[in-house]
Amino acid sequence: MxxxxxxxxxxxxxxxxxxxxxxxxxxxxxxxxxxxxxxxxxxxxxxxxxxxxxxxxxxxxxxxRMLSVLAHIEVFDASGAMPDWQQAEKDARRNPAVRGAAPFVETQGLLVKDDTMKPAVIRGILPSKEGEVSSVAKQIRQGSIESLQSGRFNIVLGYALARSLGVGIGDKVNMLLAQGTMTPAGLVPRSRLFTVSGIFEAGHYEFDSSMAFVDIEDAQRMVRQQAPSGLRLRIADMHQAPQVAQQLKASMPGDLVVRDWSKLNANWxxxxxxxxxxxxxxxxxxxxxxxxxxxxxxxxxxxxxxxxxxxxxxxxxxxxxxxxxxxxxxxxxxxxxxxxxxxxxxxxxxxxxxxxxxxxxxxxxxxxxxxxxxxxxxxxxxxxxxxxxxxxxxxxxxxxxxxxxxxxxxxxxxxxxxxxx
Incomplete structure (x- = not known):
């Protein structure tokens, strides 16, 4: 049957x-x-x-595309600067999930070219280590990330930001920061001329239109800071970032602020x-x-x-x-x-x-x-x-x-x- x-x-x-x-x-x-x-x-x-x-x-x-520019985890010192970032990197690498680390300085400013003025996030990086935490070096359309060298005051712009400013390789842009000097005429913003030495395209408009990279020591001079702001980390599995961030917070010494990439873009x-x-x-x-x-x-x-x-x-x-x-x-x-x-x-x-x-x-x-x-x-x-x-x-x-x-x-x-x- x-x-x-x-x-x-x-x-x-x-x-x-x-x-x-x-x-x-x-x-x-x-x-x-x-x-x-x-x-x-x-x-x-x-x-x-x-x-x-x-x-x-x-x-x-x-x-x-976001994580090609953003780090999986960022670690800050509560004081605003991390003088011994090399030791902090060693402490972070004790966690087996951590695959890369790089110091950074980040601030906001204005980039000015002739009559055009655009807001930008200015990130100071160490070019030799940036490849461990982001893909910016692979996204360079013109110039190179290695052109960012201490004292040369070069800058790498996002593709849309460079286009809106009307600049290309070799052009000068003026960087204005809110931190300035008090004079009898009032607060004068801090400014410095930078030379465009590279243009990158991450494929994410928010970053391509508002992100700029400079050498980390040049950034420290601009913000008058003696050490990097913190460390950017890349881990093996980005989906484990919240758990790894908690582990790092508990295991790393000092009063540290640890945040993962999902917190940086929580609204989105x-x-x-x-x-x-x-x-x-x-x-x-x-x-x-x-x-x-x-x-x-x-x-x-x-x-x-x-x-x-x-x-x-x-x-x-x-x-x-x-x-x-x-x-x-x-x-x-x-x-x-x-x-x-x-x-x-x-x-x-x-x-x-x-x-x-x-x-x-x-x-x-x-x-x-x-x-x-x-x-x-x-x-x-x-x-x-x-x-x-x-x-x-x-x-x-x-x-x-x-x-x-x-x-x-x-x-x-x-x-x-x-x-x-």
Whole structure:
């Protein structure tokens, strides 16, 4: 005997009702409605998987670009300066997660060229060690990071910042800092001419339009500080940054302030997470609409099968058994739709780098312009926990949709159902 024939009769009848549709136009119509329900669930599940995968892809792409400039963890001395940063580096490297360390000085100022004035974050770095904590050296489009040498007062600008100032390699820009000298005429901002020796492009507009790098000793002279502000650290797994930051805070001596990259961009990540939750809720409503189409399908099936229900009742079937038959039918429709939707969604999410260019070529359009978004391809990062969560929600909604029609079927009275048969 086959496995199907060994199933309880409730399952056998539920399977039969799911496949019904060849003997009458009414049954065919019910089966067509079931097919629409399956398709609706499948499309809703697939859409949710693809949308969340694309959102995850954008988040990962932006995060990677941010962390090409930002450090995973920053360590500051409460006094504002870290004279013995070499010892602090040794203390930090005792943690096995730490892979790189570099000192830095950071301040805010204005860069002036002729009549153009732009605010900028000025970061003093040690070029020989900067490669351990960031990818700025690899992002240089013109010039080199090695041009930052003590006493030469060179500066490396972000691509958008250089373009807005209208400067290129070899041009001079005036750096103004709020820290200044008090004179009879008032506070005079501290200023110094710097020579543009490099232009970098991180691919993140916030950094490309507001970040500038100088040699760490030149930065110390500008802010009149005798030591670096602190250390920037890179760790093996950026997702472990909050935990590693806590470990460093507990293990490193002194009164230190330790913050990880997620704290530096807390508002942005909170906004992304809120957007993802809202998209999940909105697209889940699409699945819910498709799932609750099962209600009308099962109600029609119950109405059409009242004679069958009455016969089963007279043969000894209990109300819970009748209820189980229609719950099996609805659950099967939900499971089939979910499986098809998951398969379709995973297939599209994993091949979106092929599908989107094909659609763009076919329609002669470009969804993302590199000049505007700095990303010319739609990224995708499919995560199996998201797929499992979506599949589980879909099956649960389909199951809930079967309760009312199944309960109605269990209350059918055999005498009334067979009166006109």
């Amino acid at each position: 086959s496995i199907i024939h060994k199933l309880p009769y409730e399952w056998l009848v539920g399977l039969r009702y799911t496949r019904a549709g060849k003997r009458s136009s009414r049954n065919s119509f019910i089966s067509f409605i079931s097919l629409i329900s399956v398709s609706g669930i499948a499309l809703g599940v697939a859409a949710l998987i693809v949308v969340l995968s694309v959102m995850n892809g954008f988040q990962k792409e932006v995060t990677d 990540f909170a906004a992304v997470q809120t957007e993802k939750r809202m998209m999940f809720i909105i697209l889940t409503l699409i699945i819910a609409v498709a799932a609750f189409n099962l209600v009308s399908t099962l109600v029609m099936t119950v109405t059409d099968k009242q004679a069958d229900i009455a016969i089963l009742r007279t043969l000894g079937a209990s109300p819970p058994s009748i209820m189980k038959i229609f719950m099996v039918q609805g659950a099967l429709v939900g499971i089939i739709g979910t499986v098809v939707g998951v398969a379709l969604g995973v297939l599209v999410a994993l091949n979106i780098d092929v599908i989107v260019p094909f659609i763009e070529h076919l329609l002669g359009i470009q969804f993302l312009s590199k000049d505007i978004y700095l990303i010319s391809e739609i990224p995708s990062d499919m995560r199996w926990p998201d797929v499992i969560k979506i599949g589980g929600v879909s099956v649960l909604l389909a199951f809930v949709a079967t309760i009312y029609p199944s309960f109605t079927a269990s209350r059918v009275k055999p005498a009334q159902a067979l009166r006109y048969e």
